[in-house]
Amino acid sequence: xxxxxxxxxxxxxxxxxxxxxxxxxxxxxxxxxxxxxxxxxxxxxxxxxxxxxxxxxxxxxxxxxxxxxxxxxxxxxxxxxxxxxxxxxxxxxxxxxxxxxxxxxx
Amino acid sequence: xxxxxxxxxxxxxxxxxxxxxxxxxxxxxxxxxxxxxxxxxxxxxxxxxxxxxxxxxxxxxxxxxxxxxxxxxxxxxxxxxxxxxxxxxxxxxxxxxxxxxxxxxxxxxxxxxxxxxxxx
Numbered sequence: 468x469x470x471x472x473x474x475x476x477x478x479x480x481x482x483x484x485x486x487x488x489x490x491x492x493x494x495x496x497x498x499x500x501x502x503x504x505x506x507x508x509x510x511x512x513x514x515x516x517x518x519x520x521x522x523x524x525x526x527x528x529x530x531x532x533x534x535x536x537x538x539x540x541x542x543x544x545x546x547x548x549x550x551x552x553x554x555x556x557x558x559x560x561x562x563x564x565x566x567x568x569x570x571x572x573x
Numbered sequence: 574x575x576x577x578x579x580x581x582x583x584x585x586x587x588x589x590x591x592x593x594x595x596x597x598x599x600x601x602x603x604x605x606x607x608x609x610x611x612x613x614x615x616x617x618x619x620x621x622x623x624x625x626x627x628x629x630x631x632x633x634x635x636x637x638x639x640x641x642x643x644x645x646x647x648x649x650x651x652x653x654x655x656x657x658x659x660x661x662x663x664x665x666x667x668x669x670x671x672x673x674x675x676x677x678x679x680x681x682x683x684x685x686x687x688x689x690x691x692x693x
Contacts, residue, residue: 468634500679502618509667509683510610510618515676553618557678560631562608567617 469558471565478571479544487568489537489554497556499537501530505550513552514539544572575599575682577668582687585658589691593653595668595684603646606671608680609653611664611689621666624651636662658691665689 471491479485489499501514512521514530517537527542541548549572554565581593595607609621622642623631630642639658644651655662665686672681 498678502680504612504618509685510680511683512679512681515672515679515681519675521676521681551617555618555680561633562610562620562623562678564610564618564620 468561469556469563471554471556471563473552473554473565473568475566476569476571478573479541480573481546482543485541485544485548485570485572487539487541487552487570489539489565490535491537491556491565492535494535494537494556495533497532497558499530499532500555501528501539502553502555503548503550504553510553541570544570546572548572575670577670577682577684579666579668579684579687582666582689584690584692586693587659587691589658590654590656591658591689593655593666593668593687593689595651595653597649597651597670600670600682602649605673607644607651608669608671609642609666610669610680610683611662611666612686613661613664616664619664622653623671655689658689660691663689663691 498516502510503513504510517532518530529540551567553567576598578596608623624642641654667686668684669680670682672679
């Protein structure tokens with residue numbers, strides 16, 4: 468089964484840029500989606516198909532996907548961006564999530 | 574308003590059964606693939622099952638043979654029947670809609686979640 472690897476945690480200074488990676492074998496050939504989940508809340512889709520933002524998601528959120536790594540980039544990080552972030556792909560009739568990354572804004 | 578609302582969570586003994594429900598509103602439910610996703614306490618998201626508009630179903634190995642997903646389009650609802658429950662099934666269970674078109678394979682709408690606890 469397909470597996471994706473995310474760092475357990477990423478820290479970023481307020482106002483700086485955070486990058487959260489999602490590694491997988493030839494992940495660049497797949498469509499990667501990203502979710503934000505805050506404590507006690509349901510996940511929210513923040514990036515779909517690698518680099519597209521749903522309506523209502525700030526332009527500060529962007530994504531890229533190439534080779535063996537997909538990346539979620541959060542520019543001008545705010546305190547409200549503190550959350551767990553997950554990458555997700557479809558593979559062989561199953562949905563697969565990365566292990567998740569806890570983003571801390573310092 | 575597009576909305577999903579779960580119900581049916583609770584405390585069950587190991588080996589027991591539980592049925593979760595998800596009520597959809599605000600969209601053409603019968604046209605969408607629907608999913609269950611869970612988050613065990615202290616762990617990450619895990620996909621649990623899916624059902625297509627035609628009733629085709631899929632499961633990961635961790636729940637295959639124990640969980641059954643079904644849908645009732647006339648009631649804009651779908652369900653998760655969970656049998657032979659184990660401590661490892663303890664989690665918040667979310668129902669989610671898979672998007673269409675550009676949103677294909679992405680979960681664009683989520684319910685608020687329902688807690689399932691397996692303990693004696």
